[in-house]
Amino acid sequence: MQRGAGLFFKGDNLVIDLSVSIGKIKLKNPVMTASGTFGYGDEFAEYFDIGRLGAVVVKGLSLKPKQGNPPPRIVETPAGMLNSIGLQNIGAEKFINEKLPFLRKHDTTVVVNFFGDTIEEYVEAAEILSSADGIHALEMNISCPNKEEGWSIFGTDPKVTAKVVNAVRKSTSLNLIVKLSPNVTDIAQMAKVAEDAGADAVSLINTITGMAVDIKTRRPRLANIKGGLSGPAIRPVAVRMVWECYNAVKIPVIGMGGIVTADDAVEFIIAGASAIAVGTGNFVTPLASMNVLEGIEKYMSDEGINSIDELRGSLICG
Amino acid sequence: MQRGAGLFFKGDNLVIDLSVSIGKIKLKNPVMTASGTFGYGDEFAEYFDIGRLGAVVVKGLSLKPKQGNPPPRIVETPAGMLNSIGLQNIGAEKFINEKLPFLRKHDTTVVVNFFGDTIEEYVEAAEILSSADGIHALEMNISCPNKEEGWSIFGTDPKVTAKVVNAVRKSTSLNLIVKLSPNVTDIAQMAKVAEDAGADAVSLINTITGMAVDIKTRRPRLANIKGGLSGPAIRPVAVRMVWECYNAVKIPVIGMGGIVTADDAVEFIIAGASAIAVGTGNFVTPLASMNVLEGIEKYMSDEGINSIDELRGSLICG
Amino acid sequence: MSEIFRAKIKENRPLTNHHYLLTLHPLINIALPNPGQFFMLSVDESLDPLLKRPFSVHRTVEGGFQILYRVVGKATKILSAKSPGDEIEALGPLGNGFPLNISNSENVILTAGGMGIAPMLALADKIAGLKPLLFYGARTAGELLCLDDFRDSGIEPIISTDDGTCGRKGSVIDSLESYISSAGSNNFGLYACGPKPMLSSLSKFCAKHEITAYMALEESMACGIGTCLGCVVKTNEGYKRVCKEGPVFSSREIIW
Amino acid sequence: MSEIFRAKIKENRPLTNHHYLLTLHPLINIALPNPGQFFMLSVDESLDPLLKRPFSVHRTVEGGFQILYRVVGKATKILSAKSPGDEIEALGPLGNGFPLNISNSENVILTAGGMGIAPMLALADKIAGLKPLLFYGARTAGELLCLDDFRDSGIEPIISTDDGTCGRKGSVIDSLESYISSAGSNNFGLYACGPKPMLSSLSKFCAKHEITAYMALEESMACGIGTCLGCVVKTNEGYKRVCKEGPVFSSREIIW
Numbered sequence A, B: 001m002q003r004g005a006g007l008f009f010k011g012d013n014l015v016i017d018l019s020v021s022i023g024k025i026k027l028k029n030p031v032m033t034a035s036g037t038f039g040y041g042d043e044f045a046e047y048f049d050i051g052r053l054g055a056v057v058v059k060g061l062s063l064k065p066k067q068g069n070p071p072p073r074i075v076e077t078p079a080g081m082l083n084s085i086g087l088q089n090i091g092a093e094k095f096i097n098e099k100l101p102f103l104r105k106h107d108t109t110v111v112v113n114f115f116g117d118t119i120e121e122y123v124e125a126a127e128i129l130s131s132a133d134g135i136h137a138l139e140m141n142i143s144c145p146n147k148e149e150g151w152s153i154f155g156t157d158p159k160v161t162a163k164v165v166n167a168v169r170k171s172t173s174l175n176l177i178v179k180l181s182p183n184v185t186d187i188a189q190m191a192k193v194a195e196d197a198g199a200d201a202v203s204l205i206n207t208i209t210g211m212a213v214d215i216k217t218r219r220p221r222l223a224n225i226k227g228g229l230s231g232p233a234i235r236p237v238a239v240r241m242v243w244e245c246y247n248a249v250k251i252p253v254i255g256m257g258g259i260v261t262a263d264d265a266v267e268f269i270i271a272g273a274s275a276i277a278v279g280t281g282n283f284v285t286p287l288a289s290m291n292v293l294e295g296i297e298k299y300m301s302d303e304g305i306n307s308i309d310e311l312r313g314s315l316i317c318g
Numbered sequence C, D: 001m002s003e004i005f006r007a008k009i010k011e012n013r014p015l016t017n018h019h020y021l022l023t024l025h026p027l028i029n030i031a032l033p034n035p036g037q038f039f040m041l042s043v044d045e046s047l048d049p050l051l052k053r054p055f056s057v058h059r060t061v062e063g064g065f066q067i068l069y070r071v072v073g074k075a076t077k078i079l080s081a082k083s084p085g086d087e088i089e090a091l092g093p094l095g096n097g098f099p100l101n102i103s104n105s106e107n108v109i110l111t112a113g114g115m116g117i118a119p120m121l122a123l124a125d126k127i128a129g130l131k132p133l134l135f136y137g138a139r140t141a142g143e144l145l146c147l148d149d150f151r152d153s154g155i156e157p158i159i160s161t162d163d164g165t166c167g168r169k170g171s172v173i174d175s176l177e178s179y180i181s182s183a184g185s186n187n188f189g190l191y192a193c194g195p196k197p198m199l200s201s202l203s204k205f206c207a208k209h210e211i212t213a214y215m216a217l218e219e220s221m222a223c224g225i226g227t228c229l230g231c232v233v234k235t236n237e238g239y240k241r242v243c244k245e246g247p248v249f250s251s252r253e254i255i256w
């Protein structure tokens, strides 16, 4: 058995095929990292070969560097955490010059998460990133405020979502993944909007907006007051939304939200996810994504399942 | 110190006033029970004097008895649980005849949670319940499917919400609490809709829709596939929504979602809740609501806070 | 009357790699549990696991009671690491328990599959005078528990294992059915506990032979006291709560 | 090089009602931690608490290292109940640690407030030859830790307590400031660790006297390895990560 390559041989027989297709690209296995929880990949390379991952998704980038929100920025909550990093990042250019060369050296798919304050910024960022060498796909984060329209979130109004996805679609020929916000009434509708606007895949869920209060000081625990809830606490919501989107669109769905173990990941795949991402789980242990990859292999071999295609969306209802 | 009566005296001085006003009624303290987690009150009377509670909110009632969903109906998730009870209940009439007399014997405020499949059913249930003796307030659950309009949820479309709340408002002179669904893009908007339609208070949050998969059988863990997520896992989302509603409406906000301890409850009050309800916490230990009540008293006395009014909405931002 | 109380762990003895016998001493006086009743146990203060877990009373002992449990997941794993002297929170005794006054006292039969053995010892302790038979099935010899305890009460277990490593090879129901079919009488008082498929096929068999069996069911539980409506089973009178109207039901009323 | 590894608890000794000294023996070879570096520790497999917790290296010992911790919440409470032989998961050593080559070696001063004493012993072990002074403040006499360990290294702690139950009454900063003001020299090498208000007023004092202090900061952490950007502090070069560019910063760069 050869680990990490996606195809497993026993003697001459192909046994397990872990590879999955996301739009025009093929990942050797379905295990990705969730944006903002894996930095630009370099820190994790200290603990395992990041080339074994299906894809590395980097921290969200904007056209210009962003300094983010004041601290405190994180607080633990029951089986989860709130963060208000505020999209701090080094900017698209510095990423291309200083971080991308390192990622190119690894045999993995590089997905760049990005965002903008305006539609123009989205488009410009997409164009710059598309011209760089070694980026295989773009993931656009639409859970961020729209400076032009009263700071409401791009990803919660279907009309605005359609507009921004359309604009980015026209500006890149790279694989385009649209990352959906869970803070909406109808996630399946948002997935359809993204599909219609030309997305090659949707990924979900981003964090659910939450808040915590320090009862001693009577202040919010995050300087930014509100933050995004992630981790195992939100997994049931994420699995439900993945299933709803899987039933609503034809493009692949990338599932995330609270995945720490392989069992968690398999839940998402059975519910319809073509690939999955480990987020907060990376903080629980830096080996989480490797544990998930190895655990999925073991599960499939124990259950006699030969390919992810066979597992995906195999939920038996009724 | 006299416990449980709402007013605390030390010598001749009034020390702590735990009482709160919800519309036209006054609760002796802010601790309520969340509908569906306290039955009709009788089971809990075995463990403590339910007359000490600010209010008892009973399991949601409909015009006619409902048998609910097939089992399995519950599954534990990280720091939470999913339920798909399916609103099983004995019906308004049987409640009035068999359960209400017991509740009347206790010195507590009785809040009756109810729902319907159609607007007419809501109105009829409200009328029947309003004519019964010993009910102090009605809490209408709008997180349930609307038979007439494609089974979408009453509480997720502002127009439908306005219609059903308006109709119920006209049919009862009891205190009317509207219980909001968290499965919406803009909870503050829904609170305003309820306020404009005549609600005396809003309560939130109801459960967040979720799902879990058994990876061995590849079946949903709930026979109904989806269920409602409750418990500490959702508390950060609930606190955030309470704060948003508190800033949006003038009527009192009743907060719930993941309260197990007094510290949890105080978070909600600081964020703007006039009263709070213990739900899933009652399953963690049947004494949860009493622990919360006693803990709030202790917190206020430790911090030198004399009344809930002083604490409510006292969040210091910036 | 059930109580919410703290209990001290007196002993937490491993019986096999994944079975433990827990002896609890409540710190307050509680009602004596009846066979078939259960307790909800908290394993610690963490919010994961969140809910209490139900366990049948295995035996009442001087100063308290015993639980026989198998490590299957989060809570039971944590429980298995507890030491004598540790305290846990418990709620109970809950549920109805087995009816003890069944009329046809001459042919009383206990039937247990797997962990279904747990409540049977408490029952045997109560009705040993009726000289019941015990049909006991497990997957393999190593999973057979408490055989000597039953023998001490004068009951020689009639064993079957799926893999034939002890007793008759096959299911406990096969074993029971062939006994009953050859006994030429329908005058049986049957008690049963075990996995759903076992109880369901036993129910069908009993219906055919017009025998009533009393069976202790399991369902996922949140509250254990009848308020959440999470633990229902389908009966011929609609859904009933396993924690309140059960866990013991007559085989005639359950709709499988 | 930091590692993710399992470590065996060698000892978990209570020093006061809420302070413990934990000795860990890593099951693999790890890099020797420098004073001021820290480890992220998992207390168990439960998802509540979810994240690892950061603890400074208190001392390196034969076969491993020590952590001095105070029980303040969920994770530290669980940790305090662990026994020798138990294993936990750890990540480290992390962060930069104290710079040891500070030029003005003649007047080296360690300043610790409360739990800020934890990393100071590792530092004292390294630079005992420089004969540093230790200014150590705590709320009350009962919270003063490791005094004899410092004495064994030839350092007699200069103590202050908020309530005056030991040493000078008042804050450690008062004590330090009056020493420095009367010393008539600015040639100091200062190391500090303690609560934010203490470090912030120390920074102001140092700015006034043109002294540089190296101070170990604390911020809530999720990853500990520089990826989540959760632990930043404001510096004159923008936000920096306490876990990566810190936890030790020069008092000149922090914007309080």
Ligand SMILES: Cc1cc2nc3c(=O)[nH]c(=O)nc-3n(C[C@H](O)[C@H](O)[C@H](O)COP(=O)(O)OP(=O)(O)OC[C@H]3O[C@@H](n4cnc5c(N)ncnc54)[C@H](O)[C@@H]3O)c2cc1C
Binding pocket: B076, C038, C049, C053, C054, C055, C056, C057, C067, C068, C069, C070, C071, C072, C073, C074, C075, C076, C077, C115, C118, C119, C217, C218, C219, C220, C221, C247
């Ligand atoms: C009335 C009643 C009496 C019981 N008496 C006993 C007893 O005496 N001894 C004993 O060992 N167990 C008994 N059980 C079962 C026991 O409650 C569960 O094994 C326990 O809740 C598992 O908790 P966990 O956190 O370890 O497992 P979890 O982490 O909750 O679950 C682990 C796995 O076990 C499965 N599982 C959970 N509960 C059950 C169940 N009830 N039946 C089958 N599979 C389950 C889950 O689906 C999951 O796959 C009883 C259950 C009931 C309802």
Ligand SMILES: Cc1cc2nc3c(=O)[nH]c(=O)nc-3n(C[C@H](O)[C@H](O)[C@H](O)COP(=O)(O)OP(=O)(O)OC[C@H]3O[C@@H](n4cnc5c(N)ncnc54)[C@H](O)[C@@H]3O)c2cc1C
Binding pocket: A076, D038, D049, D053, D054, D055, D056, D057, D067, D068, D069, D070, D071, D072, D073, D074, D075, D076, D077, D115, D118, D119, D217, D218, D219, D220, D221, D247
């Ligand atoms: C680099 C670094 C090194 C540290 N070294 C040590 C050490 O050597 N010894 C030691 O005892 N502690 C040390 N700490 C603090 C330690 O990490 C916290 O005490 C621990 O995380 C608390 O976990 P808990 O689950 O017990 O508390 P929680 O349940 O997480 O929190 C309980 C209460 O403590 C507060 N709290 C949490 N973390 C901190 C903190 N860092 N500072 C102040 N208050 C906090 C919370 O706001 C809350 O009110 C260090 C922290 C950092 C960042």
Ligand SMILES: Cc1cc2nc3c(=O)[nH]c(=O)nc-3n(C[C@H](O)[C@H](O)[C@H](O)COP(=O)(O)O)c2cc1C
Binding pocket: A034, A035, A036, A037, A059, A060, A061, A083, A085, A087, A113, A141, A179, A205, A206, A207, A229, A230, A231, A232, A234, A256, A257, A258, A259, A277, A278, A279, A280, A281, D228, D230
């Ligand atoms: C600290 C942190 C930073 C994040 N930053 C980003 C980001 O820059 N862009 C983005 O699209 N999502 C970001 N996310 C969201 C995650 O990618 C993921 O969607 C979410 O956390 C849910 O997955 P999880 O529960 O596995 O963490 C961030 C999450 C966390 C916890």
Ligand SMILES: Cc1cc2nc3c(=O)[nH]c(=O)nc-3n(C[C@H](O)[C@H](O)[C@H](O)COP(=O)(O)O)c2cc1C
Binding pocket: B034, B035, B036, B037, B059, B060, B061, B083, B085, B087, B113, B141, B179, B205, B206, B207, B229, B230, B231, B232, B234, B256, B257, B258, B259, B277, B278, B279, B280, B281, C228, C229, C230
């Ligand atoms: C088992 C169960 C049954 C519930 N039934 C009802 C109900 O009948 N009507 C209603 O409005 N809410 C119902 N709820 C929602 C709760 O009242 C509460 O809004 C929600 O659980 C969040 O609070 P919690 O996290 O404290 O449980 C139910 C919740 C649970 C867990």
Ligand code: FES
Binding pocket: C220, C221, C222, C223, C224, C225, C226, C227, C228, C229, C230, C231, C232, C241, C242, C243, C244
């Ligand atoms: S477990 Fe709640 S009703 Fe039975």
Ligand code: FES
Binding pocket: D220, D221, D222, D223, D224, D225, D226, D227, D228, D229, D230, D231, D232, D241, D242, D243, D244
């Ligand atoms: S703790 Fe994650 S960057 Fe420092």
